[in-house]
Amino acid sequence: xxxxIAGIDGYLGWALAQYMTAQGHDVAGADKLMRREWVAxxxxxxxxxxxxxxxxxxxxxxxxxxxxxxxxxDLTDFEFVTGFFEDFKPDAIVHxxxxxxxxxxxxxxxxxxxxxxxxxTNNLNIxxxxxxxxxxxxxxxxxxxxxxxxxxxxxxEGFFEVEYKGRKDKLWFPRSAGSWYHQTKVHDSHNTWFxxxxxxxxxxxxxxxxxxxxxxxxxxxxxxxSTRLDFDEAFGxxxxxxxxxxxxxxxxxxxxxxxxxxAFLPLRDSMRCLxxxxxxxxxxxxxxxxxxxxxxxxxxxxxxxxxxxGAELGLDVEIKHYDNPRVEKEQxxxxxxxxxxxxxxxxxxxxxxxxxxxxxxxxxxxxxVIESKKNILVPYTRWDGNxxxxxxxxxxxxxx
Amino acid sequence: xxxxIAGIDGYLGWALAQYMTAQGHDVAGADKLMRREWVAxxxxxxxxxxxxxxxxxxxxxxxxxxxxxxxxxDLTDFEFVTGFFEDFKPDAIVHxxxxxxxxxxxxxxxxxxxxxxxxxTNNLNIxxxxxxxxxxxxxxxxxxxxxxxxxxxxxxEGFFEVEYKGRKDKLWFPRSAGSWYHQTKVHDSHNTWFxxxxxxxxxxxxxxxxxxxxxxxxxxxxxxxSTRLDFDEAFGxxxxxxxxxxxxxxxxxxxxxxxxxxAFLPLRDSMRCLxxxxxxxxxxxxxxxxxxxxxxxxxxxxxxxxxxxGAELGLDVEIKHYDNPRVEKEQxxxxxxxxxxxxxxxxxxxxxxxxxxxxxxxxxxxxxVIESKKNILVPYTRWDGNxxxxxxxxxxxxxx
Numbered sequence: 001x002x003x004x005i006a007g008i009d010g011y012l013g014w015a016l017a018q019y020m021t022a023q024g025h026d027v028a029g030a031d032k033l034m035r036r037e038w039v040a041x042x043x044x045x046x047x048x049x050x051x052x053x054x055x056x057x058x059x060x061x062x063x064x065x066x067x068x069x070x071x072x073x074d075l076t077d078f079e080f081v082t083g084f085f086e087d088f089k090p091d092a093i094v095h096x097x098x099x100x101x102x103x104x105x106x107x108x109x110x111x112x113x114x115x116x117x118x119x120x121t122n123n124l125n126i127x128x129x130x131x132x133x134x135x136x137x138x139x140x141x142x143x144x145x146x147x148x149x150x151x152x153x154x155x156x157e158g159f160f161e162v163e164y165k166g167r168k169d170k171l172w173f174p175r176s177a178g179s180w181y182h183q184t185k186v187h188d189s190h191n192t193w194f195x196x197x198x199x200x201x202x203x204x205x206x207x208x209x210x211x212x213x214x215x216x217x218x219x220x221x222x223x224x225x226s227t228r229l230d231f232d233e234a235f236g237x238x239x240x241x242x243x244x245x246x247x248x249x250x251x252x253x254x255x256x257x258x259x260x261x262x263a264f265l266p267l268r269d270s271m272r273c274l275x276x277x278x279x280x281x282x283x284x285x286x287x288x289x290x291x292x293x294x295x296x297x298x299x300x301x302x303x304x305x306x307x308x309x310g311a312e313l314g315l316d317v318e319i320k321h322y323d324n325p326r327v328e329k330e331q332x333x334x335x336x337x338x339x340x341x342x343x344x345x346x347x348x349x350x351x352x353x354x355x356x357x358x359x360x361x362x363x364x365x366x367x368x369v370i371e372s373k374k375n376i377l378v379p380y381t382r383w384d385g386n387x388x389x390x391x392x393x394x395x396x397x398x399x400x
Numbered sequence: 401x402x403x404x405i406a407g408i409d410g411y412l413g414w415a416l417a418q419y420m421t422a423q424g425h426d427v428a429g430a431d432k433l434m435r436r437e438w439v440a441x442x443x444x445x446x447x448x449x450x451x452x453x454x455x456x457x458x459x460x461x462x463x464x465x466x467x468x469x470x471x472x473x474d475l476t477d478f479e480f481v482t483g484f485f486e487d488f489k490p491d492a493i494v495h496x497x498x499x500x501x502x503x504x505x506x507x508x509x510x511x512x513x514x515x516x517x518x519x520x521t522n523n524l525n526i527x528x529x530x531x532x533x534x535x536x537x538x539x540x541x542x543x544x545x546x547x548x549x550x551x552x553x554x555x556x557e558g559f560f561e562v563e564y565k566g567r568k569d570k571l572w573f574p575r576s577a578g579s580w581y582h583q584t585k586v587h588d589s590h591n592t593w594f595x596x597x598x599x600x601x602x603x604x605x606x607x608x609x610x611x612x613x614x615x616x617x618x619x620x621x622x623x624x625x626s627t628r629l630d631f632d633e634a635f636g637x638x639x640x641x642x643x644x645x646x647x648x649x650x651x652x653x654x655x656x657x658x659x660x661x662x663a664f665l666p667l668r669d670s671m672r673c674l675x676x677x678x679x680x681x682x683x684x685x686x687x688x689x690x691x692x693x694x695x696x697x698x699x700x701x702x703x704x705x706x707x708x709x710g711a712e713l714g715l716d717v718e719i720k721h722y723d724n725p726r727v728e729k730e731q732x733x734x735x736x737x738x739x740x741x742x743x744x745x746x747x748x749x750x751x752x753x754x755x756x757x758x759x760x761x762x763x764x765x766x767x768x769v770i771e772s773k774k775n776i777l778v779p780y781t782r783w784d785g786n787x788x789x790x791x792x793x794x795x796x797x798x799x800x
Contacts (some may be wrong), residue, residue, distance in 0.1 A: 077511055109478055109528040113521050120516050120587075124580075128509035131785060152569035153562070162553070162562050167733070169552035174572035175590070183594060187520075187587040190575070194583060198727040198783045327598040333567070383598045385531060 003278055004090035005029035006126060007008035007097030008070050009036075011337035012142070012270060014056065015216050015227040016094065017151065019271040021064050022218030025278075028069035028088045030080070035235070038104060043376045046234035047244050047363055048214060053226035059224035066233025075122035078129065083272045085133040092278040093130065097122055098188075101147075102179035103234040103325075103381040104169045112180045117182035122192070127195045138201040138202040138281035139192065140274060145209045145293060147186045149176030150332040157340055158205065178328055179383075196287040203286070204277045204382070207336075208262030208270065209293030214362040227267075229363070231370060233379040235324075238299055239264065242306040243356055246317045247363045248370040250377050251306070256324035257395070258300035263293030266355045269348060276344040290340040294348035302352075309356045313364070322390035325382040352385045370386075401677055404490035405429035406526060407497030408470050409436075412542070414456065414689075415616050415627040416494065419671040421464050422618030425678075428469035428488045430480070431497065433759060435628070435635070438504060443776045444632035446646045447763055448614060451602035456533035461506075475522035479528065485533040492678040493530065495541045497522055498588075502546075502579035503634040503781040512580045518583035518747035520591070527595045538602040538681035540594065540674060545609045545693060549576030549585045550732040557740055558605065558689025578728055578781075582757045596687040603686070604677045607736075609663030609693030610669065611756045612639035614762040616668040629763070631770060633779040638699055639664065640776075642706040643756055646717045647763045648770040652707070652776050657726035657795070658700035663693030666755045669748060676744040690740040694748035702752075709756045713764070722790035723784040 003020055006028025007013040017027050033053060037044060051059060053072055060068045062110040069088065073080045075097050098119045099105065123141070130137055148155045151174075154201070160173045189205050196203045202255040214229055214294065230236040231244030232254075242252045265273075272367035273292045282288040301321045324330070363370065377390045403420055407413040408429025433453060439445060451459060453472055460468045469488065473480045474551050475497050498519045499505065505515040523541070530537055548555045551574075560573045572593070575586040594737050596603045614629055631644030632638040633653075642652045665673075673692045682688040703719045710717035724730070749755065763770065776788045 045670050078513075109524065110529070113478075116520050116524065119516050120520070121513050124509065124513050124516065128512070138787040151571060153571075156564075160564055162564065164553040164556075164560055164562065167553040171551060171553075172574035172576060174574045176572060177590070177594065180591075180594075183591055184586075186590055187583075190577070190586055191580075194580075199785070274667040285798055337623065385599070 001137060001278060002026045002088060002091045002366055004088055004093045006075055006093060007031055009033050010096055010226040010229065011228050013096045014210065015219070015267060016271055016274060017068060018225060019216050019218040020275055023275060030071050030073050030075060030084055032074045032079070033072055037205055038086050038099065038101070039230055039232065039235050042104065042232050042234045043234070044230065044373050045369065046228035047370050048226045048229040049369065050226060050228045052388065055224045056123065059222045063220040063222060063225060066336045075125055076118060078125045081125045081129040082133055082271045087127050089134060090137055091330060091356070092138045092140055093280065094274055094278065095123065095126055095139060099181065101234040102181045103182035103379070104264060106179055106383055107381050115180055116184050120187055123129050123188040123191060130201060133216060135201070136277065138204065140204045140206060141188065141192055141275045142180060143185045143189050143205050143207050145207050145291065145336060146182045147175045147177050147207060149178060150171065150329050150334060152333050155291065155336040157291050157337060160378045178326065193287045196285055200285040202282040202284055204282050204288045204290060206274065206277065207289060207291045209265050211265060211267055211270045212359065214359045216271045216319065232373065232376055233381065238262070239306070239356065240357050241360045242303055244363055244370045245377055246306050247360055247367050248311040248374055250374055251318040251320035252303045253378055254300060254303055254319060256321065257324060257330045258303060258321065259298050259330050260328060261296050261298050261332070263296045263336050265292065265294040266349050273341050273346055276341060276346055280344050289336045290341065291328055291336050292341060293336065295339065296336065297348055305353055309353050309360060312357065321393040321395040322378060323393060325379040326388050327383040342350055343384045401678060402426045402471050402488065402491045404488055404493045406475055406493060406495045406600060407431055408497055409433050409453070411628050411630070412611065413496045415619070415624040415667060416671055416674060416732055417468060417583060418625060419616050419618040420675055423675060430473050430475060430484055432474045433472055438499065438501070439632065439635050442504065442634045443772050444630065444635070445769065446628035447631045447766060447770050448626045449766060449769065450626060450628045455624045459622045463622060464623060470626065475525055476518060478525045478602060481525045482531040485529050487555045489534060490537050492538045492540055492676065492681065493526060494674055495523065495526055495539060501634040503600045503779070505581035506579055506783055507781050511703040515580055516584050519661050523588040523591060527592065531599050535601070537603065538678065539605045539790050540606060540786055541587050541588065541592055541678045543589050543605050543607050544582060544693065545607050545736060546582045547575045547577050547589060547607060548573065549578060550729050550734060552733050555691065557691050557737060578726065592787070593687045596685055600685040602682040604688045604690060605684050606674065606677065606690060607691045610639070611667055611670045612759065613664060614666040614759045618670045619779065628680040632773065632776055633781065637704055638662070639756065642703055643759045644763055644770045645777055646706050646715050647708040647760055647767050648774055649707035650774055651718040653701045653778055654700060654703055654721045655726060655779065656721065658703060658721065658729045659698050659730050660728060661696050661698050661732070662765055663696045663736050665692065665694040666749050668677050669694050673741050673746055676741060676746055680744050691736050691738045692741060693736065693738065695750055696734055696736065705753055706756055709760060712757065713760055721793040721795040722778060723793060724791050725779040727783040732776065758761055
């Protein structure tokens, strides 16, 4: 299957290029390498050192015995997108090419506007380019579980049957996102749904949980093949951040009470699910929504797991609470449904601690990198528009 | 009350400046005069000739005995917005400054992207500028009833109580818009709701029906005070388009069966409702949604009313069906609720025919303008991405 990866240089994209190639698919992709710039802008770097574009291409060819068509280019440039699609004629497009950080989008008006413009424009370009060049191809668009927010009802896969004032309909499940970045994902979900309706396109919208980990089947030993692993407040996701903090001897930074629940999945599961979605495409005109996660946990429970795994590795991990820089519910109901991917054969990895251990072992090799960034590990960007490092809270932490 | 009108040169904006001033409010506003350019771009012009910026200012001063601070500027320029807010310090901001045409947004990828970028950026700028300069001010943001689409249940005012799998919550009523333009309105609704949650802002989101008419209380006799009236397929709304077609002796252009239902209100009611919303602001942190319309009709029924009113004015009005250029349901349930504005004292104008007659009398004075554009009255922009004038359908039309 010919699979185009938009955002092939990113945490998921670079891993997916290798995973799918190892599975026998023919992969190509584009990236403007902006993730590298954004992480530098917030004063950080990847916790696992990553190779340059040229070195990645070289290592890929050595590993898989074939060249990878990975072009550096801007997906907000419509001609670049159509030109690449004309050359490659993909069967599926996995769209990961977005600015993916909530805090980055919340920094100020310029970052809010830029995040919207970038994310919405490249999604529209991909939709129009598919329509013009490969109208039968299948779009697998990365969304996030964060689009749904924290409703007081179960979270279905995209749509739900409701009764209102005596009448029934199957309606779009309302999205209620918690940052400008998450808002752009909601906007793209709406836009993609609309495109399937008017152009009979095939699309799968992946409502993905928070991904963690460094390992996946198909990853070679060559360090130039490693995918990035961010640990800063903006681009590092919860478990990745905690594991890096544990390795560097920094207290784990729980926001507020840390009782917020989120859905998570290891990197290997994300790779598996995205591949399953490509291999069984949506029908023409179908907008299929998959909730893509393994399990739900409170952030606090995850911190305790990291502490436990750290102890196995001889690390003395401290957990601290910080003034929550975000405006979010800390106590809430959370019960997302998952059926679509299970029907395609997904079996969730539930051994979170083993995955944490593999990651910490990888990160320990680059402990100095994270230690050199210790000064940026406490959150700085606040949802109220201010910028200052969060204060440590007095809250005593007891074993849950 | 100090009221800032974003989009003060438009159909609603220029009327609102006069209406609110006549009501004793202190008005200022900004506009980039782009509506004039967009309508020229689609090969049309206002059916009621409109004065230049300078002439409008002069006529306003003569009519109301005071200068109007109406600046030509771009609301996608954040410094322009904050600078104006700092000078004027508004109590309320009525945000009408958007590209408002479904067909224009559907023309091609460039128009789709530009509509998104323009509409979303100026809304974000207004939100951030309010937060920075006038955090206690109230945003009255113009949305559209089109955001809701045509669900098979009643349409509440923004939110609804639902039960799903045995649990209850008050959720955002899902939006399901039918064009890229309408999608941008949905995105702005989500973004504005989010801003009220994180910044304790006051906002009212106006889900407005389709506006029609030329007359409103406070409009002076000076022709330089007239507001624009578009009749082309892109910027002309249904009743306005039909009245102009009747005046020019062109068949009324029903799309498909014309059985689609929409909510409508006369221009005078729009002015009244927007003023009511400003005069009783939302509370801090409140995102208030008003469904703003007088009554719902099928497009076909409206065409017959125009035919009837035309006959009273000696016009022989023909009604024809054309291949529908849009992808939309022609048969659907439609029952929007309206309570918020009624609670503030709104009494809908239900005498649609009198309003149509006033408009046709106004348009008859400029019959030659519309006649000169007869070649663009049949729809041209198609939702499938093609561009050609719709074919006339064989469908025989009988009195409903």
